[in-house]
Amino acid sequence: MNRRNFATTLMAGAGIAAVAKNTLAAKSTKPNLLIIHTDEHNFRTLGCYREQLSEDQAFVWGQGVKVDTPHIDRLAKEGAICTSYYASSPVCTPSRASFVTGLYPVATGSPVNDMPLHDGLQTFASVLESEGYATSYVGKWHLDGDAKPGFGPARKFGFSDNRYMMNRGHWKGLGHDENGKPVVLGLVPNTHNAKFSVSKSTPENFTTDYLTSRVLEILERDKGQPFAVMLSIPDPHTPNSVRPPYDTLFKHLHFENPRTMEVPPESMPAWGRKAKELVDSLEQHKMQGYFGMVKCIDDNVGRLLLWLEANGLNKNTIVVFTSDHGDLMGEHKRHNKGVPYATSAQIPFLIRWPAAIAPGKVVNTAYTTVDFPQTILGLMGAPGIPSSHGKNDAAAFTSPAPRIDDDRIVYITSSASGWVCAVNNRYKLVICEDDIPWLFDLEKDPDELVNFYTNPEYAGIGAKMMDELKRQMAAYNEPGLAKGMAYRYSAGPVQEAPSQTGKLTVGNDGAIEGAGFEISAMNAQPNSWNRALQTPKNSFKPNSRYTLTLDWTSKGLGANSEFYANFTGDKKAGEKMMKAWKGADGTSGSETMELKTNDNPKWQLVVGVRGPGHLVVDRIRIEKE
Numbered sequence: 001m002n003r004r005n006f007a008t009t010l011m012a013g014a015g016i017a018a019v020a021k022n023t024l025a026a027k028s029t030k031p032n033l034l035i036i037h038t039d040e041h042n043f044r045t046l047g048c049y050r051e052q053l054s055e056d057q058a059f060v061w062g063q064g065v066k067v068d069t070p071h072i073d074r075l076a077k078e079g080a081i082c083t084s085y086y087a088s089s090p091v092c093t094p095s096r097a098s099f100v101t102g103l104y105p106v107a108t109g110s111p112v113n114d115m116p117l118h119d120g121l122q123t124f125a126s127v128l129e130s131e132g133y134a135t136s137y138v139g140k141w142h143l144d145g146d147a148k149p150g151f152g153p154a155r156k157f158g159f160s161d162n163r164y165m166m167n168r169g170h171w172k173g174l175g176h177d178e179n180g181k182p183v184v185l186g187l188v189p190n191t192h193n194a195k196f197s198v199s200k201s202t203p204e205n206f207t208t209d210y211l212t213s214r215v216l217e218i219l220e221r222d223k224g225q226p227f228a229v230m231l232s233i234p235d236p237h238t239p240n241s242v243r244p245p246y247d248t249l250f251k252h253l254h255f256e257n258p259r260t261m262e263v264p265p266e267s268m269p270a271w272g273r274k275a276k277e278l279v280d281s282l283e284q285h286k287m288q289g290y291f292g293m294v295k296c297i298d299d300n301v302g303r304l305l306l307w308l309e310a311n312g313l314n315k316n317t318i319v320v321f322t323s324d325h326g327d328l329m330g331e332h333k334r335h336n337k338g339v340p341y342a343t344s345a346q347i348p349f350l351i352r353w354p355a356a357i358a359p360g361k362v363v364n365t366a367y368t369t370v371d372f373p374q375t376i377l378g379l380m381g382a383p384g385i386p387s388s389h390g391k392n393d394a395a396a397f398t399s400p401a402p403r404i405d406d407d408r409i410v411y412i413t414s415s416a417s418g419w420v421c422a423v424n425n426r427y428k429l430v431i432c433e434d435d436i437p438w439l440f441d442l443e444k445d446p447d448e449l450v451n452f453y454t455n456p457e458y459a460g461i462g463a464k465m466m467d468e469l470k471r472q473m474a475a476y477n478e479p480g481l482a483k484g485m486a487y488r489y490s491a492g493p494v495q496e497a498p499s500q501t502g503k504l505t506v507g508n509d510g511a512i513e514g515a516g517f518e519i520s521a522m523n524a525q526p527n528s529w530n531r532a533l534q535t536p537k538n539s540f541k542p543n544s545r546y547t548l549t550l551d552w553t554s555k556g557l558g559a560n561s562e563f564y565a566n567f568t569g570d571k572k573a574g575e576k577m578m579k580a581w582k583g584a585d586g587t588s589g590s591e592t593m594e595l596k597t598n599d600n601p602k603w604q605l606v607v608g609v610r611g612p613g614h615l616v617v618d619r620i621r622i623e624k625e
């Protein structure tokens with residue numbers, strides 16, 4: 001029923017005065033919806049997320065290396081921020097398929113990129129359309145197969161105005177042809193290449209601005225009736241380029257390597273090391289360009305918020321800011337997404353609705369994009385999608401509680417590449433074909449470097465996450481199960497991947513210091529060497545004397561296992577100084593060691609456990625004499 005029919009129906013059974021009153025009531029209570037959706041958005045690049053994090057987590061590229069996002073932050077201040085919202089699958093198409101349909105990707109026809117949504121699926125937009133909303137979609141869609149750019153696809157999935165829906169492509173300039181239809185500027189016929197100079201692009205034709213301007217036109221057109229508009233900005237996805245002045249705004253910033261980049265590949269989970277290219281440095285101009293794209297997005301969010309305010313629509317318009325997945329931006333030696341690490345799989349999710357959501361609310365409950373349709377429709381008082389896999393958790397958002405901390409477990413999947421994951425507001429369990437299960441404690445180890453799965457203290461939570469993961473994999477037809485893929489459910493007697501938690505710093509006096517390193521290798525092979533920490537290359541000056549002091553605690557060292565500290569110089573020449581010691585469970589100790597380096601600048605220190613055991617390095621200090 002559209003709004004006109006609604007009014008007519010009322011008129012048939014009531015007097016004119018009653019109609020006027022009811023129509024007004026309907027108008028004032030039916031909330032509008034504006035979704036601002038970005039592509040590949042690292043949540044650490046938003047001020048409101050940095051505020052939720054420790055300094056260490058907020059500034060992984062160095063102190064003060066940040067982009068300010070006052071407009072996006074305003075949505076969090078005046079509404080709710082979700083701290084555990086995940087892509088159903090951290091890639092474009094499947095995550096978006098879940099976001100619109102409320103189904104796990106395999107049920108949508110779109111479990112991997114460029115596969116089209118099944119015909120006839122209901123979406124939150126088709127529900128709102130039948131509720132009388134003016135529905136529109138502007139920007140990147142990626143659910144209509146491999147069409148590129150593919151403007152205005154015939155299948156609309158409830159977005160009645162989809163003129164500016166663009167299937168896919170990350171071109172930087174958009175415009176109109178002589179018939180007023182959107183075009184990619186400079187597109188070379190029969191190719192996907194555009195001859196378009198970003199450095200000469202303008203607020204009229206740069207893609208982020210262009211799409212926002214089209215949304216403003218639609219809002220102006222539809223403001224007299226309930227509307228639901230989704231703006232899908234293709235940035236800050238690669239290529240990392242942006243129009244002036246954003247292209248030079250962050251030239252002064254130097255991005256340091258995130259500490260998780262310094263971990264040796266052999267200490268990473270198998271699903272983490274599988275990348276075309278593991279990176280060991282950052283390209284400064286690309287990082288600066290990413291920040292520039294985010295800043296441009298924020299300013300465009302500001303344009304939209306200003307319009308709502310100027311038109312008196314702030315209070316009754318629900319504004320959502322989110323993305324399809326994240327971008328690791330160098331963390332864990334990777335760029336982009338596709339893995340369950342936080343900045344790949346977790347998405348920003350902010351929702352402002354002054355009429356119903358208390359300002360400054362923090363929702364820590366875990367959700368995936370599968371939950372979006374049911375919850376948004378629930379909030380709007382519209383019927384849900386009957387076949388949805390998602391949860392209507394509208395009550396969590398409308399409750400007066402300033403903080404929601406439900407330990408609900410959700411399931412996320414790679415859809416295609418052989419890992420699955422269960423996550424809640426504190427723990428994350430990942431299983432794959434060729435490694436033992438990895439259990440992260442996101443509170444103790446937000447860098448996601450330590451595998452707690454084999455730590456006896458975590459046996460209960462590990463089993464709980466595993467049971468729930470298996471249940472959801474079966475319930476939602478995990479594609480891996482359908483293919484008979486043998487995910488490993490339990491740890492066998494295999495070598496543990498070594499892990500490093502703390503950070504070493506080099507002081508002004510040349511001393512190297514660090515704390516909080518930990519290794520859990522309870523199921524390791526008797527003779528395996530497992531690292532807890534290693535110093536960066538070239539930490540030691542040639543021909544110098546050093547003293548190492550190491551305070552440690554043992555938590556379950558096997559009878560034949562040892563802790564060790566090993567200085568190595570030129571490995572081929574056998575330059576090595578090692579000390580090993582044993583410690584019963586619960587004991588702690590302090591070791592000292594002297595090192596005299598020679599001409600070789602490559603001296604390095606590795607500390608770890610040989611064989612099964614759990615070692616905590618409470619403090620390490622290496623002083624130069």
Ligand SMILES: [Ca+2]
Nearest residue numbers: 039040092324
């Ligand atoms: Ca994407």
